[in-house]
Amino acid sequence: MKKVTINSVATHAGVSKKTVSRVLNNEPNVSAATREKVLKVFKELDYTPNPIARGLAQNRSFIIGCLYDNPSKSYITRVQTGALAACKENNYNLLIHPCELRGEDLINDIDQLLQTSRLDGVVLTPPFGDFETLVNFLKTKKIPYARVASALLEDDSISVRSNDEQGAFEITEHLISLGHKSIAFIKGHPDHSATQQRFKGYRRALASHGIEFDERLVEEGNFSYHSGVDSARSILDLSPRPTAVFASNDYMAAAVLKLATQRQLRVPDDISIAGFDNAPIARHIWPGLTTIAQPVEEMTKQAVTQLISHISQPQEQPFQVTLESRLITRESTATLK
Amino acid sequence: MKKVTINSVATHAGVSKKTVSRVLNNEPNVSAATREKVLKVFKELDYTPNPIARGLAQNRSFIIGCLYDNPSKSYITRVQTGALAACKENNYNLLIHPCELRGEDLINDIDQLLQTSRLDGVVLTPPFGDFETLVNFLKTKKIPYARVASALLEDDSISVRSNDEQGAFEITEHLISLGHKSIAFIKGHPDHSATQQRFKGYRRALASHGIEFDERLVEEGNFSYHSGVDSARSILDLSPRPTAVFASNDYMAAAVLKLATQRQLRVPDDISIAGFDNAPIARHIWPGLTTIAQPVEEMTKQAVTQLISHISQPQEQPFQVTLESRLITRESTATLK
């Protein structure tokens, strides 16, 4: 089977390869007849352009890089799903690159990545979108990027987020509406802007219902299941024990649930538990977790779609969108008895 | 900042670009002095070769594709981790490509992928390694591939697996040693070879302990949490109810646990539950799941490492390795009372 190149197409169609290239790229200034002829030869020879050659000529790779450093594997999976969907639609490919935000040589690592892969753009998933050192580095390197679920708003780049503050407000309000007044809170990883946002929403809900904020009810977590266990221990040891716990993500909420159950507490009768994200685990455990569903896939998909269109034709105007999240109530929260 | 190409290096070093290329690729026939000189210029100019140009010249992309169609997200994450590790060591990149085994046009889809991405090789994660249509397609297309956790042994290609049959045997034996004689079994997805392997191990353990196999205790699952719920329902409805359940993976085991708990059954006092894989969920729930830990990351890493070395210099001899799995006992299994 011979390789089909632009030259063979050109020969077959009796035109120059430049004309074939024009047809390929839908450029103007090709007569309808010629275009037809070339398209026919495409079919006959089953021709597919070589993206590598194309990339060399245009200094593009048609590859988007996805950076992540996230303890939540399911979050990463969802991010990937969204990014892949956008890439597929635009004939791009997705390269995944886990790395450490606090690593000594994050910038070197990324630099290396850019040097060797010639990425056309990068998606910054939490917490990278809020890491200014990195963002500035990409700016000076002139690498297009899109940020997912980042809180920085003053930026002129592509950013898609969901309203974490509002989600946290709603779920806290849900607990309050069930009669809870002593609601513990487990923070997320300090490097993530969502951590601050969710905390703010929690406090706003308390305030707007006249419940005094109690610092002793707040624990520092980092979004990992393990950190949830530690926080849960502190919280369940409190006396009086809070009647509800709102953890900043579902993994930590699951940890609270596990520990509470181990200690013979009945959930939600003895204590209500709420999470955030609607990760798979929220419905894989009993009782199922009341949580906030975030459109992670959709956020990422929109971010990548915008990123790709920005790469093809750079626009000045920023793209900033905030998507809605929604409350999902399951069995882990109930009326205070 | 000017772009540093092989030409600028050549000019600076006062040699031809071919000589620079020789140094780059560690080719012989370069005098020590020249090599030194060129290497020095590399440093001075901070030169990194352009992989796209290289790819064009050598008809390579330095990209490995990872195919998957797996309901278990955590399994995918682990596969990716292993594949990424191998890629990183060899300066390759990883492109992820979810697709449907039973999709009508899987082959077309893959063909398209190969056409547009010019992958240097592919990793076939379960169940693709056992899907002969695909394997044969890759063979005729002469695309190097490596299979992970596939049961086909008679093949002459790269394959890394773990001993599913033995793992299932051990965990079943563990249940038997706890006094259980009525042990239900939930099968995995019929397209996965692991499904047959694990079933075989289960039966072998029963047989070797003189326990008669009872078909009514076997349910058909598909590795998804959801299928586990359905199977769990049937099993818990049996009368007499089995005293233990061995599900072919942890998600399905988690489903059994959830349903049993919902029905007020105490695990493991009323019923023991065992899973397989040691997925994160196995330790995120209470009681923690007794399960078989598989070296998924390591399997994939070895497979990809071999694949890459095969791409660089095709070898005739196949690479077939079987890694060990091990039993992890947690709280979900206990002595029959």
Add this chain to the structure above:
DNA sequence: TCTAATCCTGACACCGGTGTCATAATGCCC
């Protein structure tokens, strides 16, 4: 010291596309 074998090196074509620019063909208007 001469010859042959071996080692280095560079010129040049090539991978498969795209950008630039010159030129040929066509269309339009008076």
Add this chain to the structure above:
DNA sequence: GGGCATTATGACACCGGTGTCAGGATTAGA
């Protein structure tokens, strides 16, 4: 029909590397 603008096409260099091959330099052997 002549003059001019516009459209269509192709020749050619170029992207940044690698493969081939020829020829000069060096070494070894006689």
